[in-house]
Amino acid sequence: MTRMSPFVQKVVYICLIVGLLIPLSFIARPATHRGESGARDSGGQLAMLRDQFNLAQAKLGEVDPASETMKLMSLGFRSVAATSLWLNAIDAQVVKDWDRFAASLNTLIKIQPNFHRVWEYQAHNMAYNTSVEFDDYEQRYAWVKKGLDLLRQGLTYNQRDHRFTDWLGKYTGQKIGRSDEKVEFRQLFRHDNDYHASLDNVFDRDSYDAGQYGKDNWLLAYQWFNLSLDMVEKGVRGEKAVLRTKPIMFYMNRPAQRRNHVISLQSEFPPEESFKFKWQLAYDEWYQYGDRELETSLNLPVTLNGMVKAEMELRKYREDLDKLAPGVRARFMAKIEEQVSIPADVKRMMALDWDLLDEYQKIAVREAQVKIEQADQTIDFRVKEAVPAKDKEKAEDLYLKISEAFIRIRKIDRDRMTINYPFWQQRTLVEMSDGALEAHQSFYDAHQKNKDAIYEDYVPLDPETNLPVIDPATSQPKTERGSISEFNAGFQFWADAARVHPSLSNSALFDIMLEDAGLIREMVDALGKPWPKNFPFQDYVDQNPGIAQQYGLPSSAELEQIEQATGLPFRPSLDFQSADLP
């Protein structure tokens, strides 16, 4: 066997290396943009595969040298290094060594920049778990921002993954706007000019500025969700992002921020005329969302506002089918109605045109229909079977349409309930009215007067003359409402609104309002006065005994019992449990 000299060996090795580098340089060539025209070279096979599977930065300019060096340095031990760093970060978190924790994550993300779970988990970890470890709210806020910054860093590596902008929107909105420290966080956010400056290359600062109320985290969240929407609909540099969450949830995010924004403002500032406009915007966007065609798992596109249309279609198809077999449905219905009890007025409503029904009537009719369908799901089939042979084909076609319309209604109904669509539609509609603004003003004044211990209506005195102020319209002494009356006025508005919009009363909104009813209870207790007889929310109190009990609110039955037993109206200060009841 002949042996090559070392020199020849070296030459052969170098030639082999160079020989291998040439094809490698072709298949690994990164994607580039060329010139003003934006002509694009999609790069070599490896770059295309990386791009296709979103594995790494496939284009020049996106490559982060620190990350690439780190990956290179870890040689084949990248997974070992990643595991070790995860363990180190977990350990640092346990022993509350926050600098080590942050440093471990800083290295970790450079090793696994395209693994979205790392970003999601650790950003959440920082913003939610680590931030609450600190006693000082300013430090908590700093850690929330660190979580947000981590996600923004992740976004630079994953520019076509809308989940990053979704998380950014979610954390910016919810963590800053809904945590225990929301008032302090929002205040810090409003004045955090450095953070706003860091966003200048992403958003125009005015886009999340609420005018006199300053920068708003909900409006920034809106912008992040808007970016998500753009990613999916318009794409990033000509390439659309793949939708990775359910459409119903994805498209809900952006419009939901409008109302969150105004709800937060209402809780922090005195009511303003501009709030009506903000609610109008919230309503418009929510309605547009309801009109958006959403893909479903059944391959049956639906719109959330399409409920009425689908219900009317179903009615029409059924009427057409009934025309082919007159009286058949009525016979079956008569039998079913014997089995399921449907009140006579609901039966009358069922015969009426859908548009003529109010919201409460529609609910009653829907419930009756569900009962009937549950009792016998084969009515349409049996009506179809009863159609004479000559119209069979037409009946089959109508039956198919009925089935499809039925599935669509079920799907729309489920989706609407999943995201509480009707409630928010009705609430935004009510909130943009003058009455709602006045009701908020009443609640606001009620709280102020409660703090000032002005519980009852009073006659204001002129500070100069010390005499009652005369109302020029009536020439009588002017009467100002006390806290109890202010609360009652606010409650009255919402009770009236709930009569027209039933979704309002089945929501947490009214539960929260009952906390204010608890304040009324405390005030009448302090005054030794009876519980207001016509308390506007009395029906709601009766329907929710659990919450009512929490705030010590009496039900109608208890009021009646006390009054009958003692001959006196209910006074909260009396322990009616121990009263001598029959």
Added chain:
Amino acid sequence: MVVKDFQDFMVWLTGGETLLNGAIATFLGIALGCLVLGLFLGYIVAVIRHGPVEAFFLTSHTLFQAVPDFLRTSPRRIYALARLAVKEAFRRKVVISAMGIFAIALLFGGWFFNAGSDHPERTYIGIVTWGSQLLILVMGLLISSFSLPDDIKNKTIYTVVTKPVRPTEIILGRILGFAGLATVLLALMAVICLLFVNRGLTHSHLIDGPTQTLSSLRPVNPQSEPIVDGRRVPANTTHMGHTTAVNGHRHRVRVIRQVIGPADEKPTDIRDVIRIEEQAGRSVYHRLVVDPEGGHTHSISVRGGAAPSDAESDPELDIGGAAGFFRARVPIYAKSLLFTKSDGETSEQGIVTGDEWTYRGYVQGGASLAKATFEYEDITLNAFSNPSRIDLEMTLGVYRSYKGEINKRILASIYFESVPDPDAERKLRVQSDPVTFETVEFDVQNISLPRQMIGRVLDESGNIVSKGQSLDFFDDIARDGKVRVILRCEDRDQYLGVSRADIYFRAGERSYTANFFKGFFGIWLQMLIVVTMAVTFSTFLNMSVTMFSTLLVIVLGFVTQFIRDLLKPDADGGGPIESFVRLVTQQNMQTPLQEGFLDSAMKFVDQWLLWLLNALTYIVPDFSRLDFSEYIQFGYWIDNDRLLIAACLSLSFCVGLIVFGYFNLKTREIAA
């Protein structure tokens, strides 16, 4: 910083009251054990090769020859061999490669640092010390693993062994040569790292505003406006502004009112004073301060120096360089910590709040009896560099059992108490009046108190004998150097967490540079062990096996504590075999296994395996005890006791390894 080890060198060495518990006794015991075991194994090997009688003579001969070999070891020949080793190391280009890697790492190191972190100095120092440690250990391993096996393989060892050279000299020469070379490199690395960290953290700010004058700060009134721009304003603030943002952070600049009473000592350094007012016999100093951010602050002064008295003037302000990154605080830790619960019961463990990490015990707030008592010794006048002020520093944990007031921190109070003389007839206690303060979590909080305090005297039953007394801290409270510090939580049903090291007296500050080199001394000790181990292993193993064996020992040395944690008797999941069975049968770590023969057998084998594993952790050096990087990261002076313990541990390992290596080389035919 987590400190669990408070050992005194002399106590560690001699075992305090029990000599057998001391390091000397342990070392002698292990040495004797190794000698007996070595003789026995050597004799057995010799019996197999030469028969029992000759084996006896050979073993005795080798043993007795060792005495002159060690005693007559020539420093001159060691030096000559060490020089050869250095030359050889240079020839292998390992040194140049290591320095090349080090240079590249520093050049591009900035990419991996996050200057905007809460304590960038900790990240910087942590990474440079870790990098230096890794590089020097790998370099030490490479240069010393290849040397002897290569010489034996290439038969160049004959050029040495044919000379009048003893095996001790061959081993020591190589160790000293390689270690000497690595020492020079490590020293170089330490200097470069120090400059690198300094350069990376040096920065300055300007006042963020239209001018660099006081008018860029806006007047504030904390009484009517306690929160400005969402941030709380300290009560004594009169003006507030910000610096410009540099390295991802900015500082708040404030003017504070400092009231100096007629009896108080007036400040001598008034470069940061913008105005002095006289009010009702007291002087009010309007001082500039830069609030700490990211682990440091900046000095600030009025340009020109003198304090203008005119309220209308608009003095120019100068912000200095970063201060507080590089510190070497000298702490005096408590000798004991005792918790008192709300019912008066005392224990060494505080209340457990459910935290996974049990380093800190918690004190309940608002309960009259609940407190944490730290007892100190050696609190003498001489121990403090500035005895006119008593600097207490603390790192407290906070646990809120209810939300409370979100925009207020938890309140704590602290006071000093004398330790009654047990021989005194009347055991009186002297207490200072409590100082109440808002706690700062996860950071070092400083409370600086004047030496002269107001307090009271109590008798044995706790009755007040006298109050409102003027007390001298050293003369009246810390008599004989003994003093107690009592911490209480003032917010009802909130909790404060402390460990023994969490409250200490800051006796002074030492040179940061010296401390930095002390930190690198720990790395040097690790390097010394690695080099000695590799040279020793290379006396009987070939190159690659030497390298991997040493590497294995290094890895084991770094995870010693982890292994010991695994071996704790209450560890979930059992030993290695039981864990494996649970893994493949998908049973969690707490489910009891089905009892029976197999279970018992498995546990029996596991017990032995765990014993072996435990024994293994004692024959490899615990490198975590030689690692002082945390001290320089967190800015604490590395005390000499700690260094001496580390040095003794390392040297004993090296001595053992050298003796082991000597006998290996001596009995190898190549060197016979």
